[in-house]
Amino acid sequence: MAATKKKVQRTAAKRAVKLDYAALEALLDAGRPSDALEKLSAARAKDAAAWFLTGEAQRQLGSFEDALKSYAKTLQTAEDAETRMDALLAMAACYRTLGHSAAAYELAEDALKMAQELEYDEFIVRAMQEMGMALRAWGRLEEALDLLDAVLAAYTQLKDFAGMSFIHWAKGGIFRLQGHFEEGIAQFKKAVSLAKKAGDDISLAYGCCGLAGISRICGKIDDCVKYYKLAEKIFRKSEDVFGKAYTNCGMANGLRQQGKYDEALRHYNVADKLYSAINDTVDLGFVKWGRADILKRKNKMAAALEDLQQARALFDNSDETRGQILTKLALAQVLYALGRTAEAEELYDAGVSQARAEGLHTYLESYT
Numbered sequence: 001m002a003a004t005k006k007k008v009q010r011t012a013a014k015r016a017v018k019l020d021y022a023a024l025e026a027l028l029d030a031g032r033p034s035d036a037l038e039k040l041s042a043a044r045a046k047d048a049a050a051w052f053l054t055g056e057a058q059r060q061l062g063s064f065e066d067a068l069k070s071y072a073k074t075l076q077t078a079e080d081a082e083t084r085m086d087a088l089l090a091m092a093a094c095y096r097t098l099g100h101s102a103a104a105y106e107l108a109e110d111a112l113k114m115a116q117e118l119e120y121d122e123f124i125v126r127a128m129q130e131m132g133m134a135l136r137a138w139g140r141l142e143e144a145l146d147l148l149d150a151v152l153a154a155y156t157q158l159k160d161f162a163g164m165s166f167i168h169w170a171k172g173g174i175f176r177l178q179g180h181f182e183e184g185i186a187q188f189k190k191a192v193s194l195a196k197k198a199g200d201d202i203s204l205a206y207g208c209c210g211l212a213g214i215s216r217i218c219g220k221i222d223d224c225v226k227y228y229k230l231a232e233k234i235f236r237k238s239e240d241v242f243g244k245a246y247t248n249c250g251m252a253n254g255l256r257q258q259g260k261y262d263e264a265l266r267h268y269n270v271a272d273k274l275y276s277a278i279n280d281t282v283d284l285g286f287v288k289w290g291r292a293d294i295l296k297r298k299n300k301m302a303a304a305l306e307d308l309q310q311a312r313a314l315f316d317n318s319d320e321t322r323g324q325i326l327t328k329l330a331l332a333q334v335l336y337a338l339g340r341t342a343e344a345e346e347l348y349d350a351g352v353s354q355a356r357a358e359g360l361h362t363y364l365e366s367y368t
Contacts, residue, residue, distance in 0.1 A: 019039065019040070019043055019050055020039075021049060021053070023039075024036045024039060024040065024053050025053070027039075028053070028056055028057060028060065031060070031201075031202065031238050031239060031240070032239065033056070033057040033058070033060035033061050033239055034057075034061065034239055036053065036056075036057045037054065037057040037058065037061070040053060040054045040057065041054075046073070046077075047077055048074050048077040048078035048079070048080075048083050048087075049083065051070050051071070051073040051074040051077060052070070052071065052074040052078075052083060052086055052087055052090070054070040055067040055068075055069075055070035055071040055074060055087070055090055056090065058070060059090065059093070059094060060239065060240065061239060061240075061241055061278075062240070062241035062242040062245070062274075062277075062278035062280070063278055064094040064097055064098055064278060064279070064280065065094075065098075065279055067090070067094050068091055068094050068095075071087045071090050071091045071094070072087075072091075074086075074087040075087050075088070081114060081118055081120075082120075082123075084114070085111045085114055085115060085120075085123045085126075085127070088107050088108070088110055088111040088114075089107070089108060089111050089123075089126055089127060089130050091104075091107050092104040092105070092107040092108040092111070092130045092134065093130060093133070095107065096130070096133055096134050096137050097242070097280065097282075098279075098280065098281070098282065098318070099137070099281065099282035099315075099317075099318025099319055099320045100318065100319060101134045101135070101137040101138035101319040102134075102138065102319060104130065104133075104134040104137070105131055105134035105135065105138065107130075108127050108130035108131040108134060109127070109131060111123060111126075111127040111130070112124060112127035112128065112131065115127055125151055125154045125155075128147050128150060128151050129147075129148070129151045129166075129167070131147055132144045132145075132146075132147030132148040132151060132170070133148075133170060135147065136148075136170060136173065136174055137319060137320075138319055138321075139177075139319075139321045139322075139358050139359075139360065141174050141177060141178060141359070144170075144174060145171065145174055148167050148170055148171055148174075149171075151163075151167055152164060152167040152168070152171075155167060161194045161195075161197045161198035161200075162194075162195070162198040162200045162203055164190075164194045165190075165191045165192075165193075165194035165195040165197075165198060165200065165203045165207065166191070166203060168187045168188070168190040168191040168194065168207075169187070169188065169191035169203070169206055169207055169210050171187045172184045172185070172186075172187035172188040172191060172210045172211075172214065173210060173213075175187060176210075176213065176214045176217060177322065177360060177361075177362075178361070179361045179364075181214060181217065181218050184214045185211065185214055185215075185218075187210075188207055188210040188211040188214060189211065191203070191206075191207035191210060192204060192207035192208060192211065195207050201234050201238075202234070202238065202240060202243065204234060205230075205231040205234035205235055205238075205240075205243060205247075206231070206243070208227045208228070208230045208231040208234075209227070209228065209231045209243075209246060209247060209250055211223070211227045212224045212225070212226075212227035212228040212231065212250055212254065213250055213253075215227065216250075216253055216254050216257060216368060217365065217368055221254055221257045221258050224250075224253075224254040224257075225251065225254045225255065225258065228247055228250050228251040228254060229251075231243070231247045231250075232244075232247045232248075232251065235247055241274055241277065241278055242274075242278060242280065242283075244274055245270075245271045245274035245275045245278070245280070245283065246271075246283065248267045248268075248270045248271035248274065249267070249268065249271040249275075249283065249286060249287050249290065251264075251267045252264040252265070252266075252267035252268040252271060252287075252290055252291075253290050253368070255267065256290060256293060256294055257368060261294045261297065261298065264290075264294060265291065265294055268287050268290055268291040268294075269291075271283075271287045272284065272287050272288075272291075275287060281314045281317065281318065282314065282315065282318045282320045282323065284314055285310075285311040285312075285314035285315045285318075285320065285323050285327070286311075286323060288307040288308065288310050288311035288314070289307070289308065289311045289323065289326055289327055289330060291307050292304040292305075292307035292308045292311065292330060292334070293330065295307065296330075296333065296334055296337075301334055301337050301338055302338075304334050305331075305334050305335070305338065308327055308330055308331045308334060309331070311323070311327045312324075312327045312328070312331065315327055321354070321358050321360065322360060322362050324351075324354065325351045325354050325355045325358075325360065325362045325363060326351075326362055326365070328347045328348070328350055328351030328354070329347075329348060329351040329352075329363060329366065331344075331347050332344040332345070332347040332348035332351065335347065351363060
């Protein structure tokens with residue numbers, strides 16, 4: 001959510017190419033990753049600092065797999081511990097976004113161990129944040145809350161409003177998954193308020209998305225669409241491809257629940273293209289799941305089955321438990337409508353059993 005905060009070490013880079021690192025960081029902070037990447041790509045050689053900034057620009061553009069390659073090159077060339085920890089944490093964030101929570105947790109844990117050995121408090125807090133976010137994506141929600149609360153205390157002491165906004169946003173998502181909707185809404189509202197205080201428009205947009213998503217689950221669909229429209233206005237002016245895809249998918253979900261199926265399908269199709277462009281297979285799975293629900297309601301069962309089978313394959317290749325559960329349940333409904341009762345029963349039971357084993361309540365979200 002937040003732009004690059006830390007100033008990257010400038011050592012061997014000056015010997016290799018003349019890159020203005022302060023200017024590049026300013027471009028990233030201003031949400032102009034394309035301009036930064038153009039300057040970085042023009043360099044004939046790169047050192048660790050340049051590779052790291054290349055990864056940051058690619059990550060802001062949603063090119064997570066390209067960013068991972070750049071961070072790996074950062075690790076291959078970095079001599080100082082700070083740049084190495086930066087790269088590890090950035091890689092963790094990419095893996096988490098791509099649905100590989102275990103790998104993300106391990107990378108963040110490596111950064112934490114390094115930071116503890118060096119007694120570097122800033123990186124200890126950042127590593128705990130990434131570990132908490134990985135646990136959140138993994139479905140280990142209570143463990144995630146413990147870590148994120150510790151990080152929130154550190155950000156509060158530092159009066160880091162952007163950091164505080166991010167943690168409240170993350171906690172809001174956890175409470176949503178736990179079915180604690182009032183607490184979740186309160187957390188998202190704090191995230192929005194703190195983002196405004198920080199003057200961070202992108203954080204504000206994600207806070208609005210959080211409020212929109214939880215409003216949808218509560219059945220407050222008008223609020224859902226209203227908040228997504230606010231987020232859409234912000235993302236439209238940015239280069240945040242992931243944010244644009246995220247908002248289109250969420251908007252489609254809200255419109256679907258309003259019964260505006262054709263309008264919702266248009267947003268799903270935009271989200272499909274955007275998520276496919278950045279190879280975000282997990283969120284692409286949610287697009288296919290949502291689109292299948294509309295096709296099912298239009299009695300296009302064969303088309304719905306195709307989308308759901310694709311969604312299942314995407315989720316099964318990730319740690320996205322909620323997506324796995326929702327897809328099993330949706331597949332069961334479609335298979336039953338197609339007369340494949342035994343398969344439907346097996347999948348439905350598997351979905352509910354998985355949700356209960358994971359401590360999730362997503363099997364009760366059939367109305368969404």
